[in-house]
Amino acid sequence: xxxxxxxxxxxxxxxxxxxxxxxxxxxxxxxxxxxxxxxxxxxxxxxxxxxxxxxxxxxxxxxxxxxxxxxxxxxxxxxxxxxxxxxxxxxxxxxxxxxxxxxxxxxxxxxxxxxxxxxxxxxxxxxxxxxxxxxxxxxxxxxxxxxxxxxxxxxxxxxxxxxxxxxxxxxxxxxxxxxxxxxxxxxxxxxxxxxxxxxxxxxxxxxxxxxxxxxxxxxxxxxxxxxxxxxxxxxxxxxxxxxxxxxxxxxxxxxxxxxxxxxxxxxxxxxxxxxxxxxxxxxxxxxxxxxxxxxxxxxxxxxxxxxxxxxxxxxxxxxxxxxxxxxxxxxxxxxxxxxxxxxxxxxxxxxxxxxxxxxxxxxxxxxxxxxxxxxxxxxxxxxxxxxxxxxxxxxxxxxxxxxxxxxxxxxxxxxxxxxxxxxx
Ligand code: NAD
Ligand code: MG
Numbered sequence: 001x002x003x004x005x006x007x008x009x010x011x012x013x014x015x016x017x018x019x020x021x022x023x024x025x026x027x028x029x030x031x032x033x034x035x036x037x038x039x040x041x042x043x044x045x046x047x048x049x050x051x052x053x054x055x056x057x058x059x060x061x062x063x064x065x066x067x068x069x070x071x072x073x074x075x076x077x078x079x080x081x082x083x084x085x086x087x088x089x090x091x092x093x094x095x096x097x098x099x100x101x102x103x104x105x106x107x108x109x110x111x112x113x114x115x116x117x118x119x120x121x122x123x124x125x126x127x128x129x130x131x132x133x134x135x136x137x138x139x140x141x142x143x144x145x146x147x148x149x150x151x152x153x154x155x156x157x158x159x160x161x162x163x164x165x166x167x168x169x170x171x172x173x174x175x176x177x178x179x180x181x182x183x184x185x186x187x188x189x190x191x192x193x194x195x196x197x198x199x200x201x202x203x204x205x206x207x208x209x210x211x212x213x214x215x216x217x218x219x220x221x222x223x224x225x226x227x228x229x230x231x232x233x234x235x236x237x238x239x240x241x242x243x244x245x246x247x248x249x250x251x252x253x254x255x256x257x258x259x260x261x262x263x264x265x266x267x268x269x270x271x272x273x274x275x276x277x278x279x280x281x282x283x284x285x286x287x288x289x290x291x292x293x294x295x296x297x298x299x300x301x302x303x304x305x306x307x308x309x310x311x312x313x314x315x316x317x318x319x320x321x322x323x324x325x326x327x328x329x330x331x332x333x334x335x336x337x338x339x340x341x342x343x344x345x346x347x348x349x350x351x352x353x354x355x356x357x358x359x360x361x362x363x364x365x366x367x368x369x370x371x372x373x374x375x376x377x378x379x380x381x382x383x384x385x386x387x388x389x390x391x392x393x394x395x396x397x398x399x400x401x402x403x404x405x406x407x408x409x410x411x412x413x414x415x416x417x418x419x420x421x422x423x424x
Contacts, residue, residue: 012267012351013267013268015266016261016262017265018200018263018264019174019181019263022200022203022264023195023197023198025180025182025311025312032058032060033310034062034128035060035061035062035130035132036061036063036064036065036090036129036133036148037049037133038065038120038123038132038133038134038141038144038159039066039133039137039141039159040073040076042066042135042136042137043135043240044240045066046076047301047302047305048133048305049061049076050302051306052086053080055085055315056084060085060086062126063091063092063126064089064091064092064123065091065092065093065094065123065144066093067094067095068093068095068098070102073102073108074108077107089111090111090113090123091108091123092112092114092115092119092122092123094117094119099115117143120144120147123144124144124147124148124151125147125148125150131153131308131309132148133308134148134155134158135159135184137159137161137242138159139162139407141162142165142166142170143400145159145162146170146173149174149176149181150177150179151177151179152177153177153179154180154182154308154311155179155180155182156182157183157185157308160255160256161255161361163259163262163263164255164259164350164357165407166400167261167357168397169399169403182307182311182312183263183304183308184301184304184305185259185304186303187256187260187282188259188283189295189303189304190282190295191263191283191285194284194285194294195264195285196312203288204270204286204288205266205270206283206286207283207284207286207292208272208283209273209274209284210250210252210276210335211235211277211278211279212235212277212333214230214247214248215230215248216275218339220339224377224378226248231248231371234247235277236277237301239301241372242365242372245368245371245372245381246364246368248378249340249378249382250340250342251342251345251346254360255361257273258357274332274335275335276330278330278331279299280296280298281296281330282295297322300319302317341386342364342381345360345382346360354394354396355395358397358407359388359392359410360385360388362388362411362414363384363410363411363413366384366410366414367384367385368381370418375422383421384418388410391413391417392409392410
């Protein structure tokens with residue numbers, strides 16, 4: 001994204017058509033809800049499996065997909081079947097190397113789909129499914145989101161990268177397929193709950209809360225020297241490694257600003273981020289009369305996950321209940337742009353639109369993978385993303401192929417920048 005002077009970014013002050021249907025789902029889902037879980041072996045995926053195991057009368061798992069962990073997926077199928085929450089579900093592995101092992105497994109071999117993108121798309125559009133949980137990490141989640149949208153499914157979307165990388169493409173596919181997106185990301189689920197029964201016209205502004213991550217109170221110099229285990233020590237949420245690193249840089253919140261813009265159609269300048277260390281208030285909607293509606297709860301991803309699976313109903317769930325008197329107070333503070341440059345990088349890329357958010361996301365995924373692989377320091381993540389955005393041209397994106405080309409080019413550029421840093 002080369003600098004283009006002082007021109008006002010096209011998306012900063014403009015509203016767009018919301019992707020999320022503001023006001024809530026019109027109808028009660030038919031029971032049991034037949035669910036496909038993408039990224040089943042991950043943090044979100046396993047929690048979706050847990051919910052089905054607890055509520056087999058409401059949730060039946062008809063398909064599961066993962067990258068490569070054959071034994072873990074087989075264990076999940078065994079648990080689901082023992083609880084009566086699945087019966088010979090379809091299975092897909094994105095990693096072609098996993099498929100021969102899966103074919104030999106008596107449990108997984110029964111309904112194994114082809115390996116790679118083809119099988120992933122097929123399971124995302126599986127015949128007879130009502131709801132697809134997308135718990136894949138990264139831009140790899142975009143194609144299956146599009147496949148589920150084209151098949152007209154309700155998509156319980158945890159994979160925020162789908163909307164960052166392909167917001168426009170997802171919008172088209174949802175409209176064409178008659179699909180529905182329900183966010184699982186806790187902030188966006190909170191906003192969906194705040195907007196239940198409302199209209200887009202009543203809404204003025206959104207406030208996304210951020211825990212602040214492990215480095216909220218750290219000095220910049222200490223952050224620059226942070227060890228990997230310190231980056232991965234999230235204060236309130238227990239999640240997969242990539243989003244945990246994103247929470248330490250606040251890139252997660254940056255991606256969520258873009259996600260909120262796509263879902264709710266609110267202009268970037270009307271999406272605020274506030275640090276709230278307790279992760280109790282999950283986000284807030286500000287209406288045109290100044291009324292603020294917030295959603296609160298103990299930090300537990302099963303709550304937004306079940307809300308999406310239930311077609312935006314509050315089904316019973318045994319979770320920790322809030323004890324406000326014991327909490328005593330709720331703290332809020334402004335994020336520090338100096339120590340957390342990723343937040344502004346993401347906002348600028350979102351405002352520029354087109355290729356910029358794709359480049360931002362690809363550079364971030366590449367830098368985070370390098371950190372997890374001990375090839376990059378914490379402070380270099382933002383530097384690599386900023387340099388990748390500077391190196392590559394912006395411009396509009398018309399198709400999935402163009403989006404994927406941009407993604408690949410940005411990954412190559414970020415790898416080169418990381419290699420140069422490693423030689424220093
Ligand atoms: P994770 O790393 O724990 O799990 C990722 C899953 O995706 C695994 O099942 C893995 O097998 C699968 N996967 C990885 N690469 C794949 C590929 N190329 N093709 C197909 N499958 C692939 O991640 P997570 O923490 O569960 O996060 C998943 C998504 O949900 C992310 O987009 C994240 O931002 C979002 N999210 C997670 C949480 C949380 O609490 N974990 C909260 C909010 C949003
Ligand atoms: Mg979130």
